[in-house]
Amino acid sequence: MATYLVTGGSGFIGSNFILRLLRERPDARVINLDKLTYAGNPANLRDIEGDERYRFVHGDICDAHLVKDLVQDADYVVHFAAESHVDRSLMEPGSFIQTDVFGTYTLLEAARQTRRLRRVLHISTDEVYGEVLPEDTPSVETDPFNPRSPYSASKAGGEMQCRAYIETYGLPIIVARPANNVGPRQHIEKFVPLCTTNALNDQPIPIYGDGQQVRDRLFVEDHCEALDLLLHEGEPGEAYNIGADNQRPNLEVAELILDLLEKPRSLIRFVEDRTGHDRGYFLDSAKIHGLGWAPKHNFQQTIERTVKWYLQNRWWWEEVRDERFAEYYEQQYGKRLAEATTYPSGKIAN
Ligand SMILES: NC(=O)c1ccc[n+]([C@@H]2O[C@H](COP(=O)([O-])OP(=O)(O)OC[C@H]3O[C@@H](n4cnc5c(N)ncnc54)[C@H](O)[C@@H]3O)[C@@H](O)[C@H]2O)c1
The missing domain is CATH 3.90.25.10 (UDP-galactose 4-epimerase, domain 1)
Structure with missing residues (x-):
């Protein structure tokens, strides 16, 4: 059995990812750490409540003791937990910095103190590149960051922490930069x-x-398939764009x-x-295509x-x-x- 610690698993993408993981990988055991903010919805995972391979932990990724305990048991960490709505980031930027930057740091700190961990998958966003217009060259993974909202700046901050932990402590972190997801269980604010x-x-x-x-609309099931691939076959230390064109x-x-x-x-x-408001984002996803992934939904x-x-x-x-x-x-x-x-x-x- 392999233990996957998933943060923010009661939200939109996290819940789709957990359902897929338990369905596709019989050897997977999942721990879902979620604070259940307004965006976290227990109904998203109602179908697996009795599954003995699934455990829910109600808590905050900023809680260093709790996170350290949970990371000790994990083979893989998949980090979704974040404040995720751009509009709300204009209303209250502080909670974005707290969860998306400090929360990510807390998780990375716990991860560097364990020997067992095989991989950490950090879910970033295409928004870290900033505004990209149709006439511009699509973003590649080596492009500089140019975030323009409190949300994208917080996500860029979290990802920069990952970069530092890769370079400084050699942590096996893989970064995903997905486009706009749509699909079942997305909060109605989006x-x-x-x-x-x-x-x-x-x-x-x-x-x-x-x-x-x-915006590039990526079906959440295609995204989750890409994340599973990156987690198991991506190159540690690398970032990957995930777009659907x-x-x-x-x-x-x-x-x-x-x-x-x-x-x-x-x-x-x-x-x-x-x-x-960024007028557009455009990703070049050739790098993940090179691993054999392509979206199935137009x-x-x-x-x-x-x-x-x-x-x-x-x-x-x-x-x-x-x-x-x-x-x-x-x-x-x-x-x-x-x-x-x-x-x-x-x-x-x-
Ligand atoms: N939805 C998209 O289109 C999209 C696109 C690119 C990247 N992303 C990224 O993917 C990830 C998941 O996005 P989503 O749309 O599923 O978000 P979401 O808002 O639906 O879910 C976020 C989850 O994180 C939990 N959470 C928030 N703060 C927490 C904390 N301090 N401790 C523990 N749990 C906490 C919430 O309760 C919720 O369950 C985020 O990191 C987001 O930035 C999303």
Whole structure:
């Protein structure tokens, strides 16, 4: 048996990763360390609650004693835990620095004090490269960092800690820099689930600025397959971009979701953009292709499978759409929606 310590496993990508790991690797035992912030959802892993190969630990990755204990038992560490929402990072940057930078340091400190550990997989993001426009050269792993939001700056800070621990202590760390994930169990604050669930409730869909910000939509199952490959066959000390070449502007994504759900495009509202909003990210993923990975879902399939899941799992997202979420939503979109421009006439200037 091999023991995998997964941090942030109750969130979106972490839960998909754990479900896949237990399904695909009969020799895997999983410890999930999660603080259960607003983004952590025990319902994500309800199906494996009774599985004897799975153990949940409710705790904070900033808790050095707890983390040290858990890392002692691990053969592999997969580090997802983070504050992950860019919009919220503009509201409260401190919690991002605490978890994404200090939390990562705490984990690395524990990792360097154990002899047993085979690999650490750190989940970074394509956002560390900063804004990359369609006419620019896609980012390669050796490009410099240029983060522009408190979120991406915190993720860059966490990743720089990894670099230091690779160089200084020889820790066998592999870094993943994935594109925008979509798929089942993503919190409804994020773009695709927000569009989908608002549409299902016949509520307006807020689109920042002119909606022409481009993101590469990577289906979460393809991403998890890539992470499994990197963990077991990636080169320690190396970073890998993970993109799907499914780049589309946000507006086109919202239009497709409405069309799939047979809802009117007039639900779209153009709202004031957030400051420092990167217009695009573009990854060159040749390095991970060289290990034999390629995404199985194109843009249409990615959005279709995601929308279908939210359509079939209304109970899941209705639980998340609680008072706490309503408060956040009002703070982020209340005034913006009151001043919005309707579709398709006026797109408001940035
Ligand atoms: N979702 C994406 O599109 C995307 C893209 C690139 C990179 N990433 C990175 O992938 C990772 C996972 O993203 P996600 O979308 O699943 O995030 P998420 O917000 O859905 O989940 C984060 C999880 O971490 C837990 N957590 C937060 N702070 C913690 C702490 N201090 N201690 C322990 N647990 C804590 C939360 O409870 C939650 O379960 C993050 O590191 C994120 O930066 C995400």
